[in-house]
Amino acid sequence: SENPESAKITDLGREGAVIGENNKWSSWEFTIPEDGRYAIKLVYLALPGKGKDIEFSLKLDDKIPFSEASRLSLSRIWKDFGKPERDSRGNDLRPSQVEVSRWNTRPLMNTEGYYDEAYAFYLTKGTHRLTLTSVQESMAIAEIRVGNDEPLPSYQEYSAGAKAADAYIKIFEAEQTLEKSSS
Numbered sequence: 001s002e003n004p005e006s007a008k009i010t011d012l013g014r015e016g017a018v019i020g021e022n023n024k025w026s027s028w029e030f031t032i033p034e035d036g037r038y039a040i041k042l043v044y045l046a047l048p049g050k051g052k053d054i055e056f057s058l059k060l061d062d063k064i065p066f067s068e069a070s071r072l073s074l075s076r077i078w079k080d081f082g083k084p085e086r087d088s089r090g091n092d093l094r095p096s097q098v099e100v101s102r103w104n105t106r107p108l109m110n111t112e113g114y115y116d117e118a119y120a121f122y123l124t125k126g127t128h129r130l131t132l133t134s135v136q137e138s139m140a141i142a143e144i145r146v147g148n149d150e151p152l153p154s155y156q157e158y159s160a161g162a163k164a165a166d167a168y169i170k171i172f173e174a175e176q177t178l179e180k181s182s183s
Helices: 156-157
Strands: 006-013 016-018 023-031 036-046 054-060 072-074 077-081 096-098 104-107 119-123 126-136 137-146
Touching: 016 023, 016 036, 023 137, 036 054, 036 072, 119 126, 126 137
Parallel strands: none
Antiparallel strands: 006 016, 016 137, 023 126, 036 104, 036 119, 036 137, 054 072, 054 126, 077 096
8 A cells, every 4th residue: 555644454364454534545556467458356344334335436547447436335244133023913023233344355346236247447568556545434455456357167168077966955035144235
């Protein structure tokens, strides 16, 4: 992180640069091996706040690359605290929510559902500067990954040579989630 006032936090075995209320921005330099479109993933920890999604802007080489990059969002992780109760009419009542504090890895993408894939940032060969500026809530950033995932194999490729499994069906009630991205 290149912000001279940048704060760092060590939590859950990792260290990260903090952006948020007291440290509005941080910058990093990185080198790209060849011209192309690249996805950006963050390994982040949502810091205690008001429970809202984390919002921030992204600049590459001191410019916002496209309008959506001015307001990116990462979710917090929630889980149910306790078991659902029932009211006098037999309706399930949602239990209270508690935030799960853990490092998460997420690609930067459109959270409004306009696109299903990670944003593609066009970068030329050479050194670039990435700046993240806090808009809402605070987070620690342990890693920034710039690159593309390998394409997934087709179903035919994946299942070639697979053996048939014994019949296995397990039914889970939708109300009994392990974790969720919204309270």
